Amino acid sequence: MVILVKIPDSHPRKKSLISRNKIVSGSSKGLLAESALIAHGRGEAFDYLLGEKTSEIAKLAIREVSARLLAAKKPVISVNGNTVVLAGESFIRIAAALGCPIEVNLYYTTRERVSGLIYLLEEQRKEVLSEDSAMGTDWQKKILAVDFLGLETDFRIGGLEGPRANW
16 A cells, blocks of 8 residues: 655655655565564664764764675675665665675565565666666666576575574
């Protein structure tokens, strides 16, 4: 169920309401775990507590992750359902810039959910290609070269317990 309500630009929680609507929509399509909205709400609660500003420690963490991805021999961006629904297009651009794949990695995994999220990433890639058309053919090729991983998951990660061990 998608709630189609025009939210005025002046509304102080506009971005939050749009994000929540995306989560609800993704859930109704079977793309997200039942706990997706709870997880999102927990993150928003921390945003409230931190004054809705990126802290200095978070900025340092972003720089550290960026440096490690740039230095990695075989980087992979691992995303969950909420990430794909809320920021898939951004991660496609990052993966294109790094020349790396995006892996759908779910705690409560089902083949249908992974398949649906990869399909959504493919649709988001089309949007990125459309939006970034002025960037040139080299950039377009990089976007098209981003692989989406996660469907071939027939092994177990040793030493890890829980649903994620079955990868």
